[in-house]
Amino acid sequence: MAKKFRVLYYVNQFFGQIGGEEKAGVAPTFEAKTLGPALGFNGLLGDEGEVIGTIICGDNYFNENKEEALEYIMNVVKEQKPDIVVAGPAFNAGRYGMACAGVANAVVDELNIPVVTGMYVENPGVEECKSKAYVVSVADSAGGMREALPKMANLTKKLAKGEEIGLPEEEGYIPQGKRLTIFSDKRGSQRAVEMLLSRLNGEAFETELPMPVFDKVEPAKAIEDLSKATIALVTSGGIVPHGNPDRIQSASAQKWGKYDVSNIDALTGEYYTIHGGYDPVYANEKPDRVAPLDLLKEFEKEGKIGKVYEFFYTTTGTGTSVGNATKFGVEIGKELKEAGVDGVILTST
């Protein structure tokens, strides 16, 4: 009989049967046993593979000491030489999901060993690792364990045996955002027309390239009296004070900055662009071409608006992840709301 493939399992303190929230600070340990879900998972592998051991780590410990935790975990992985690593399922537990994602990314990146995990689709860990690991879509609570494990075990078997992995909806994992070339006996134009006809006839059809889904926010109410309103200026055009004091990245921004503009009439002269995604000549010559503080100040003087908000907010939009952009918006919006700002002009390059 062929040699059994080796699975190393990762769980948190709760599923590793150490304890609940009060034990979330425990450092990682390794047990050459099948603990928690690893036990049931092992049974599902049958004769083909076996779980050689379980790594257990407290969720808080992992997220607060990620470097130390990963160092320990990666050492265990290197010693145990598994064919595949399985983590979770984390359901909708955010910290557990982030830990599974952290383990998954490290294992795939450093050791090129495949990783299977399971998460509820809204777990923040999904975005972190779905492009590298196979994240099986599971329920939002541990009640879904019984459905989750067989799907994870199936994928694990296929990966360990080097079999071809089917499409996300067939195998039950969250799409990794990869576009694959597949051969079809019909040309694209014919397939497109067929899809269109199905749609017009109200029949089901399946797109070959799903568009990302963006949720909508209802338009906010208009400002009643502009002449009394405080207007804030925000940009994703990377306009910063000379010297870029907060070291905002020129691409894939990790942060935003805010600068007091209450005592200046224009950005020109004191600001420039650090944005790495467009030709900076025109913005450096006159940064108000990107973020028109000069004109807002003029409209303030003319009385068309009440006031320009004293801080100008800025970041770089190029290559910045939707996750970070969302976070910046939440943080900036909170400050503007608390400051009583009535309206915002946001410019993008």
Added chain:
Amino acid sequence: MVKEIERYGIPIVHMSTITTISESVGANRIVPTIAIPHPVGNPNLPENEEYSLRKKMVERAIDALGTEITEVTQF
């Protein structure tokens, strides 16, 4: 960013050149601008003409904040 700021109930106008992106990220009030490297400006124009063009665009943005809308609107 636009969407998250608007989620607080603050009206926000997005001044951007590629308005299709603006719409796809969920901006509701949109003022189309001139070009990516100089959205609110046009260095090819003489200074006074650039100035009046810029002023018009910013005024349009301000007026957009004062305009009640129910769906994505370009000003």
